[in-house]
């Protein structure tokens with residue numbers, strides 16, 4: 001005797017079964033005679049959707065559900081002679097309902113893409129602010145890894161004080177740590193650059209085809225925090241340093257290189273990287289070999 005729940009569940013789904021390769025009894029439909037548990041769960045999700053929803057679409061979603069992926073067919077094989085199945089555990093039912101966090105993340109992503117596209121006004125020569133593109137590219141070079149690394153190495157070679165050498169050695173360490181962490185995260189996250197970006201950047205690494213996080217934003221935050229903490233500068237110059245970092249970050253989105261979240265996370269990461277560098281500060285006391293080696297050159 002089929003359970004009452006199975007009878008109730010089978011009705012709406014069987015209406016779409018004729019257009020499908022698997023019949024209502026196939027596992028793709030939740031186990032057919034045995035898939036009532038999965039269906040019931042799916043029905044509860046369906047009831048919160050628009051009544052005109054495409055049944056093919058909903059059927060696909062049901063077969064993609066975590067319940068199906070796990071191969072968990074609570075009623076599979078439950079024929080008329082078998083006892084009605086135990087109801088699904090609560091946590092399995094929750095799996096099919098979109099979580100608040102999921103909705104929030106998807107909304108944030110949608111806003112991010114929309115805003116980034118709107119702000120990408122220098123993405124091409126024909127864009128609305130296309131004439132500003134050369135200026136944006138100049139800013140891009142000002143935050144590129146190569147000038148910063150070469151500049152630091154040059155200053156290190158010219159420095160004749162221990163104090164200066166210590167600061168520069170730590171700046172070099174900071175820049176290398178930044179390159180490493182950004183490459184690692186880009187390689188792990190693998191978020192593609194925005195579709196409107198032209199890949200015409202000056203010297204890139206292979207991971208730079210990915211956009212999360214923005215390497216320019218991490219460097220801007222790291223270097224500006226480093227400078228503000230280790231150079232004695234007049235207030236207008238300090239403001240200029242902060243402005244440079246902010247405009248460099250904004251220019252990444254305007255050039256179409258990045259989405260807003262790439263830059264926002266880049267700023268956060270660069271700011272945090274400085275704390276790491278400060279914590280591991282290299283000095284002739286804790287890294288004497290490094291300083292002696294440099295002295296011999």
Ligand SMILES: CC(C)=CCC/C(C)=C/CC/C(C)=C/CC/C(C)=C/COP(=O)(O)O
Pocket residue numbers: 144145146149150179201202203204205208210211213214215216217252257
């Ligand atoms: C000189 C020394 C000591 C080491 C060299 C280390 C090294 C591998 C340098 C590579 C520098 C480089 C090509 C950095 C790429 C910078 C870049 C284009 C980042 C992308 O920025 P994004 O904002 O678009 O993510």
